[in-house]
Amino acid sequence: MKPFVGVDLDGCLYNWDATARELLQNRGVIIPSDPSQYWDQIRDQITEKDWKWLWSSRGARQRLFEDGSSFPDGIGAVRELQDSANIVIVTKRPRDVTPATLRWLADQELLPHTVVHVPPGSHKHEIMPRCATYVEDNPSYAEGLAGNLGVTVHLPRRTWNEELHFSSDGLIRPFDRWSEVTQWVKKHIVK
Ligand SMILES: [Mg+2]
Numbered sequence: 001m002k003p004f005v006g007v008d009l010d011g012c013l014y015n016w017d018a019t020a021r022e023l024l025q026n027r028g029v030i031i032p033s034d035p036s037q038y039w040d041q042i043r044d045q046i047t048e049k050d051w052k053w054l055w056s057s058r059g060a061r062q063r064l065f066e067d068g069s070s071f072p073d074g075i076g077a078v079r080e081l082q083d084s085a086n087i088v089i090v091t092k093r094p095r096d097v098t099p100a101t102l103r104w105l106a107d108q109e110l111l112p113h114t115v116v117h118v119p120p121g122s123h124k125h126e127i128m129p130r131c132a133t134y135v136e137d138n139p140s141y142a143e144g145l146a147g148n149l150g151v152t153v154h155l156p157r158r159t160w161n162e163e164l165h166f167s168s169d170g171l172i173r174p175f176d177r178w179s180e181v182t183q184w185v186k187k188h189i190v191k
């Protein structure tokens with residue numbers, strides 16, 4: 001059985017931050033500081049009305065999760081890893097955008113073992129299958145995975161997480177290039 005490798009979508013493979021900004025800017029919403037300097041910064045910088053539009057089905061909701069740009073090196077790395085590992089997409093995206101998510105994955109030629117939409121109120125470390133290692137850009141989710149499962153979490157350095165220091169020292173490995181992740185997985189996980 002191939003080992004399971006958990007991979008987050010937004011901020012890891014899919015550039016959600018840039019996509020949200022583009023959709024809002026096309027609507028005429030001016031947002032300072034690009035990209036976000038901390039988690040949920042966009043929400044702090046726009047009105048409640050514009051935030052609701054972004055998430056509403058008559059607004060941008062499906063496009064928000066499908067029409068945006070990717071992190072190409074992440075796509076290439078996962079395409080490479082999916083031959084030797086079972087990729088599990090672990091995302092907090094709302095469940096109703098599953099069709100958009102699956103279309104996007106197919107367009108990228110990504111063939112994960114499974115896609116898990118973690119429900120509201122649940123944590124990523126609670127979902128099954130448990131993975132041998134994870135890629136996660138959200139600092140608190142990364143801490144939850146490393147702290148509760150005792151596994152290595154690879155954290156892509158982004159402007160919204162680069163200033164942080166982690167308590168799960170040693171288990172959270174910030175990286176600049178996805179090749180660092182593929183090399184680590186091949187060395188430590190894939191037998
Ligand atoms: Mg993310």
